[in-house]
Amino acid sequence: MTMHKGYIDKHQLTVLVTLMIMGSYFLVVPRTMAYFAGSAGWLGVVVGSLGGVIVGSLVVALHRRFPSHDLMGMSEVVLGKWLGKLWSLLFFLYTLAFAVITREFSTTILTPFLADSPIGPVLVISMIIMSYLAYSGIESIARTAQVFLPLIVLSILPLLVISISSGDIGQNLPWLGKGPAAIAMAGLNAGAVFGEVVVFTVILSHLRRTTDDIAALGWGIFFAMVPLVLITIGGVSLYGHEGVTTLSFPAISIARRIKIGIYFERLEAIFIILWFVLSMLKIGMVLVASVITLAGIFELKTYQPLVLPTALLSILLSLQFETDYSVLEFVDKFTTYTLPTSILFPGVVLLVAIIRGKREVPQ
Amino acid sequence: MKRLVRTFLSVCLFISLATLLTGCYGRNEMEETAFVTAFGIDKGSDKEFKLTILVPAPGKIAGSGSAGGGGGEGGSENPPYWLASAEGRTLWECFQELSKRSSRRIQFAHAAAAIIHENVARQGLEPLIDTFHRNAQMRPDTNVLVTTEPIEDILQVAFPLESLPSAYLARLQLFAHKHSQTTEYEVGDFYASSQAGQEAVIPRVSICKESTPPARSEHDEEKEKPPPKALLIEGAAVFRQDRQVGWLDGQEIFALESIRGRQVRNPLSVEVDGIAYTIVIRENYRKIKVIPNLSNLGNSEIQIKVRYETDLGEVQRGGLTITNEVLNKVAVKAEEQVSTLMRNLIQKAKYELASDIFGFGELIRRKVPDRVWRQVKGHWNKEFPNLIVSVDTEVIIRRLGMTVRSPYIE
Structure with missing residues (x-):
């Protein structure tokens, strides 16, 4: 595979992982976690991050076996040509399911802020941005993220801490919520999002040769976990664990109630700007992974020609949801079954590689 | 070629962002x-609801000062708002x-206060x-x-110090915690109140009757009475689920807020040996303990200790040396x-209102979720x-003020 377009270093990898996990999930995490685990929602996030660690270590193990291949290349070597292509096609379909994020993204802009606007322009704009990001390649995304993400995290953390103090932190009691089984269920759902690091099977082959890529991945998961935990606690503090499950856009509703003294109020604009940047970069990254895989399947020399059609396809897919409720329904189903899927994609390839003793021949 | 495509694309991107993202579509x-x-x-006379809005007229507020009084009728100047x-x-x-009547688009996002009439509150807030x-507004x-x-x-109340009735209301709310005779309730609090075990207590606003000055001359009385000059935020309405079931007065709110563990700043007047003392609360702490009764769950015990x-603040007797004995008494x-x-x-709360305004249920949910809640x-x-419920209070008088013994005139 000679599709490399730029390299990323391990700090950029960390940033990308954080971005990948936090990107879209930041907006809805308090709702889903409180729905499954009650007042112990934040524990669900912590448990879920274990899912990210599992998927992450599988991804890294695969990467160490095949340092210069992405998922397509590996599965072709390991599973044989046609089975490998099929496996990659499945992975491509999995990345297409992220079209739902585009839809969530536009709904989040439309409902609270542009109540009178149709969905079209927002989708077209996001398509333009994500295509541009994907054209520019993973290195550009990584560099942009490296500039923005620390700023975002630094400005969001104080807000989240204040959101906890604006509410009643006691709402998070009892700290085991609906019980260990419920927390495990919440963890499974959060794990689905943390499991999105599976996309890095495509991206890791762009990594500069370093030894501690697993550490970079782990830090990325950790940095994503902290704001997610905080916003879950903040949401439950402000709205109660039952109230937070009824919010369409928990992060925005939380931002609306944050008060610093009596002077700083109505901070949701900050939230939406930060989230816009995060979300766009994330969608761009998923699109890159998706088109690289597709290009691999069709054995194209470069993935650029596929960017626009794939972006268009995902936009059209995102329009398949009739109502906001169908989006919610899909996301719920999607997150319940995604963790096993994200374990399977690298897991099966790794298992077969170990059984068949396949390994990249060092040049 | 590639460069050209990239330039073209980025120009397209910038143009489309500049034109579309400014929100010019739904401007x-x-x-x-x-x-x-x-x-x-409020309840309408023949329909379900009656919505009353107050919209300030931006040009008229500045410099209008106290001239913007009244409900608009009779005054030579129009009030600086539309009601x-x-x-x-x-x-x-x-x-x-x-x-249909407004020449401008009505926006609710800056509403400082939502007033609900008792008629609606008694019927239930659920539809609201x-x-x-x-x-989203x-x-x-x-x-x-x-x-x-x-x-x-x-x-319509025109408070002399504020230019708008709504600004007056908002500031009244802001300073409510200074006198602890009422509580605070925001729209977002409906979420917490919707959970079982914590009922809503919503502050009450009323028109202050006594502060209306007497009419200057006799013949003025024939004309319309001047509009009231002040509002009063005191006490609160108590809800059971979404229906109002009763009222609490200011002193009851003081007790309620103490039990809930919120800060109160209340003067307490005490008479000992015929002398009136006033002590002012600076801080208060609450300790609360749940002792679950597993054989009879409802009979669990809650012990509250407030310090x-x-x-x-005040001793109505000159020349009295304040000693620890006096303070103790x-x-x-x-x-x-x-x-x-x-x-x-x-x-x-238990028998008359049957409403858990203290949030004891919520407390039990936090402390003994499985066995009792x-x-x-x-x-x-x-x-x-x-x-x-058992209550224990502890009052500690710490500071004496600027004098140990005030001057005494013989």
Whole structure:
């Protein structure tokens, strides 16, 4: 595979992982976690991050076996040509399911802020941005993220801490919520999002040769976990664990109630700007992974020609949801079954590689 | 070629962002928007709801000072606001009715207060709560108030120090915690109140009757009475689920807030040996303990201990040296007073109102979720009166003020 377009270093990898996990999930995490685990929602996030660690270590193990291949290349070597292509096609379909994020993204802009606007322009704009990001390649995304993400995290953390103090932190009691089984269920759902690091099977082959890529991945998961935990606690503090499950856009509703003294109020604009940047970069990254895989399947020399059609396809897919409720329904189903899927994609390839003793021949 | 494509694409991107993201599609000009600063909901005379809105006229507020008084009738100058009401089956119908009359687009996002009339509150807030939360214009930090007076009257009160009735209302709310005779309630608090085990207590606003100055000359009385000059935020409406079931007065709110563990700043007047003392609460702490009764879940016990750190504010006897003995006597008396207040309130909440305004259910949910709360959750309102609540108060008078013994005139 000679599709490399730029390299990323391990700090950029960390940033990308954080971005990948936090990107879209930041907006809805308090709702889903409180729905499954009650007042112990934040524990669900912590448990879920274990899912990210599992998927992450599988991804890294695969990467160490095949340092210069992405998922397509590996599965072709390991599973044989046609089975490998099929496996990659499945992975491509999995990345297409992220079209739902585009839809969530536009709904989040439309409902609270542009109540009178149709969905079209927002989708077209996001398509333009994500295509541009994907054209520019993973290195550009990584560099942009490296500039923005620390700023975002630094400005969001104080807000989240204040959101906890604006509410009643006691709402998070009892700290085991609906019980260990419920927390495990919440963890499974959060794990689905943390499991999105599976996309890095495509991206890791762009990594500069370093030894501690697993550490970079782990830090990325950790940095994503902290704001997610905080916003879950903040949401439950402000709205109660039952109230937070009824919010369409928990992060925005939380931002609306944050008060610093009596002077700083109505901070949701900050939230939406930060989230816009995060979300766009994330969608761009998923699109890159998706088109690289597709290009691999069709054995194209470069993935650029596929960017626009794939972006268009995902936009059209995102329009398949009739109502906001169908989006919610899909996301719920999607997150319940995604963790096993994200374990399977690298897991099966790794298992077969170990059984068949396949390994990249060092040049 | 590639360079060209990239340049072309980025130019396209910038142009489309610049034109589309500015929100020009659904544009809302400031000058074409009517910002509602306070609104009220009452029962309509022949329809379900009556929505009253107060919209300030931006040009007229500046410099209008106290001239902007009154309801508009009779005054030579128009008030610097537009007050209107409309009736409808739903709030949206009322809103539509108002929109027909307004030359500007009506916006609720800056409403400082939402006043709900008792008539609606007694019937249940359920139909309103949804609109408050579904509509993106409504803010979760809008203050909610309940009243028994006509809402138009409240929104017309011209307080001399404020230019607008709504600004007056908002500032009244802001300083409510200085006197601890009322509580705070925001739209977003409906979420917490919707959980079992914690009922809503919404502050009450009323028109202050006594501050109306007497008419200057006799023949003025024949004319219309001058509009009232002041409002009063005191006490609160108590809800059971979404229905109002009663009222609490200022002193009861003081007891309630102490039991809830919120900060109160209340002067306490105590009479010992014929001398009136006033002590002022500076800080208060609450310790609360749940002792679950597993054989009879509803009969669980809750022990509350409230400690007040107070300062001596006033002694109505000159020449009296304040010693620890005196302070002790005052403190003991004050403890008795506050405890009685609390016990009475608890009795009232249990038997008269049957509403868990203290959030004891919520406390049980936090402390003993599995053994008790899960069993009583469904019928908590029935179980709540069986709860055994014991109150203990401790008053500590720390600071004496600027004098140990005030001058005495013989």
